[in-house]
Amino acid sequence: MLSNLCKVVLVILCLGLPGASPAAEGAADAVTWMHADFPPLRIVEGPYVGQGPSDMIHDLMRREMPDLDHHVLTANLSRTMNWMKQGEKVLAVGIIPNPERNAIMQYSMPCVLVPPVCLVVRAGSAGVGQGGRVSLRDFVSGKILGVAVDRSYGPEVDSVLRTAPDPSRIVAHTGSNLLGSLLDMLQRGRVDGVLAFPFEATYVARMKGRENAFSLVPLSEALVPVVGRVAAPRTTWGTEMIGRVNAVLERHRNTPEYRRAFEHWLPAGAVEDYRAMYGEFAQSR
The missing domain is CATH 3.40.190.10 (Periplasmic binding protein-like II)
Known part of the structure; x- marks a missing residue:
């Protein structure tokens, strides 16, 4: 019983x-x-x-x-x-x-x-963002990109991510504090760039006391x-x-x-x- x-x-x-x-x-x-x-x-x-x-x-x-x-x-x-x-x-x-x-x-x-999503890179990254917009498609063909898992960045950018020839170059990060963690990965060199909306990248970098550590680069695929x-x-x-x-x-x-x-x-x-x-x-x- x-x-x-x-x-x-x-x-x-x-x-x-x-x-x-x-x-x-x-x-x-x-x-x-x-x-x-x-x-x-x-x-x-x-x-x-x-x-x-x-x-x-x-x-x-x-x-x-x-x-x-x-x-x-x-x-x-x-x-x-x-x-x-x-x-x-x-x-x-x-x-x-x-x-x-x-x-x-x-x-x-x-x-x-x-505003449109941008590419966040380490300040002074050679050959990135010099002279205007960067093609995300070209970037992921030779470098490692960090993104937040399951997040949409707008139809044009999402299309680039879905059709990237080498998906292993796109690191989809999970967990909490996604952008903060991605910026940590960027600063440590684990990724070469991170996708973010400008206002959130500015906010998170400011809260980390690292506003001068990163540069925001506009993307040719993100115009609207x-x-x-x-x-x-x-x-x-x-x-x-x-x-x-x-x-x-x-x-x-x-x-x-x-x-x-x-x-x-x-x-x-x-x-x-x-x-x-x-x-x-x-x-x-």
């Missing part, structure tokens, strides 16, 4: 374990916001914690949808995609659509606008800004949530407060160009 009792207790404990899935967070009115660790889009530690654009969007959605029980979870993109595929009640901010994601996700109107969207699973619940998210974005996306959440992290010289792009973004669907 004692053995049977232990089995019953074990089952109860297993069923009650928190964090097994987003559904464990609450009832039917709960939503879990999945955020990848890509500062300054989302800042989870340090003096600027909670001040990233994704943090702003989550706070906005929580204020505008007070009937829902909102939870925030830091998770890598693989975990987010897995839960989307399972139809869990999760949303993710700043997702860049691509064919793999389109099969399991549906999207809001654009909610994030960032990248937009991200709120993603939801392809379920009835997901469709309803995308409708509600779009209504919030319609009301707030064109406000100075919303725009400044992104401008705050741009280099001073990039703000004017960003504002020139923002008008079209604010009208896009």
Whole structure:
């Protein structure tokens, strides 16, 4: 009998374990916001914690949808995609659509606008970035490139990565603090370059006290800004949530407060160009 009792207790404990899935967070009115660790889009530690654009969007959605029980979870993109595929009640901010994601996700109107991705190299790297843009395709044909696993950098750059003749030259890094770890690898010479969006490369290098250790080089395959969207699973619940998210974005996306959440992290010289792009973004669907 004692053995049977232990089995019953074990089952109860297993069923009650928190964090097994987003559904464990609450009832039917709960939503879990999945955020990848890509500062300054989302800042989870340090003096600027909670001040990233994704943090702003989550706070906005929580204020505008007070009937829902909102939870925030830091998770890598693989975990987010897995839960989307399972139809869990999760949303993710700043997702860049691509064919793999389109099969399991549906999207809001654009909610994030960032300047094109660039190549980060060690300062003074011979023959890289001298005289203008660099071809990423040429770079990966002879050097080692570091990228974040499962991340999209925009359709043109993603295409180069998918069709690279020697995939072993592309190191896809996993784990937390992805860009910080990639910059460490770059400084140690384990990779020759890293893909990053300019504002995040500047932020992470600054927080590491290494702003002068790296150079940002524009890519010939990255000429247009990248937009991200709120993603939801392809379920009835997901469709309803995308409708509600779009209504919030319609009301707030064109406000100075919303725009400044992104401008705050741009280099001073990039703000004017960003504002020139923002008008079209604010009208896009």
